[in-house]
Amino acid sequence: MAHREDSTSLLKQKGLTPTPHRVMVLGILGNSPSPLSPQEIFATLQRSHPMNRVTLYRILDMLVAHGLVERIQSGDRAFRYGLNAQSPHAEHPHFYCSHCGSIQCVHADSIHVQVEDIQKTFPGLIQRMEIRLDGICKNCLRNHKGKKAGNERAAQKP
Amino acid sequence: MAHREDSTSLLKQKGLTPTPHRVMVLGILGNSPSPLSPQEIFATLQRSHPMNRVTLYRILDMLVAHGLVERIQSGDRAFRYGLNAQSPHAEHPHFYCSHCGSIQCVHADSIHVQVEDIQKTFPGLIQRMEIRLDGICKNCLRNHKGKKAGNERAAQKP
DNA sequence: GACATAATGCAACTGAATTGCATAAAGGTC
DNA sequence: GACCTTTATGCAATTCAGTTGCATTATGTC
Numbered sequence: 001m002a003h004r005e006d007s008t009s010l011l012k013q014k015g016l017t018p019t020p021h022r023v024m025v026l027g028i029l030g031n032s033p034s035p036l037s038p039q040e041i042f043a044t045l046q047r048s049h050p051m052n053r054v055t056l057y058r059i060l061d062m063l064v065a066h067g068l069v070e071r072i073q074s075g076d077r078a079f080r081y082g083l084n085a086q087s088p089h090a091e092h093p094h095f096y097c098s099h100c101g102s103i104q105c106v107h108a109d110s111i112h113v114q115v116e117d118i119q120k121t122f123p124g125l126i127q128r129m130e131i132r133l134d135g136i137c138k139n140c141l142r143n144h145k146g147k148k149a150g151n152e153r154a155a156q157k158p
Numbered sequence: 159m160a161h162r163e164d165s166t167s168l169l170k171q172k173g174l175t176p177t178p179h180r181v182m183v184l185g186i187l188g189n190s191p192s193p194l195s196p197q198e199i200f201a202t203l204q205r206s207h208p209m210n211r212v213t214l215y216r217i218l219d220m221l222v223a224h225g226l227v228e229r230i231q232s233g234d235r236a237f238r239y240g241l242n243a244q245s246p247h248a249e250h251p252h253f254y255c256s257h258c259g260s261i262q263c264v265h266a267d268s269i270h271v272q273v274e275d276i277q278k279t280f281p282g283l284i285q286r287m288e289i290r291l292d293g294i295c296k297n298c299l300r301n302h303k304g305k306k307a308g309n310e311r312a313a314q315k316p
Numbered sequence: 317g318a319c320a321t322a323a324t325g326c327a328a329c330t331g332a333a334t335t336g337c338a339t340a341a342a343g344g345t346c
Numbered sequence: 347g348a349c350c351t352t353t354a355t356g357c358a359a360t361t362c363a364g365t366t367g368c369a370t371t372a373t374g375t376c
Binding site for chain 1: 231233235251253255256262264269271272273276280281282283284285286287288289290291292293294295296298299
């Protein structure tokens, strides 16, 4: 996981000035096992290092633009941000729990989508791929065994 | 593609009363080669069969809930709706053009993601999968050859 | 035709993200 | 260090997509 020095040097590598805010945001993302929503990042920041919402969005945008951070879509309407996997094409799927909204990385060896193969016959330029699995996570399955699904519609209807 | 009678009978099959509005919406989706945003559906409707925004959203929700229509996420913040592929697990990827926002279905034989395999080791319940490719579509490549990408950021920044 | 149920419309609201502009911080030059 | 330019951050207001609550209209059944 990325410590403060790591975040700082990552930013410098990309020619970005390592302001405290940026270092913090990158650090939070580096310490999270799964991608986070701006809200979650914001909440974490509030405790120690409050910053304006807009600033957070702008920092995230910039990190994505410089390839340090990956932005993925979850089943709901908020994007999630996570440290970018270093190797391109080593993208992994994400699991979205439609009950609690949590996101998990899925390390699935069985998924080998050959973007190159598709590119051969596809007339547009493919730059990126995103795979998402929707369902109910382990915790929600355990906690709500026997209960009515209730919020399950969230997957489709955030 | 679905003609009016088809839409009507599809609705009846699901026990839904085939109101003019519903038949129209289902017809539009059936005649489109690619999934449409509510905005696009709305615009199409305006010409011949104006209806309230909310009604459209509610009809779409219902069609999704009854499995007639599939709701997918594009690279931007609007969902897209398309007739549901009849066979489950025959999901296909969608291509999102980050320049013009259009969506295309990709029929890629090379993509065989075995959800069952993932399910064996994944502790949650997987109910659905979505694969999306982001890039620049054929048209935008042609029209903007040599020009600066300009709006390309849309993929990440709708 | 009367009535209950379902469908639609309208207005106001929410949540996530964005824009425009003002202020504050960094960084370079003398 | 003072001055100035560039870059970051903050604040307020706005957009965009979708949702909620409630009134009104249509549909179907007896």
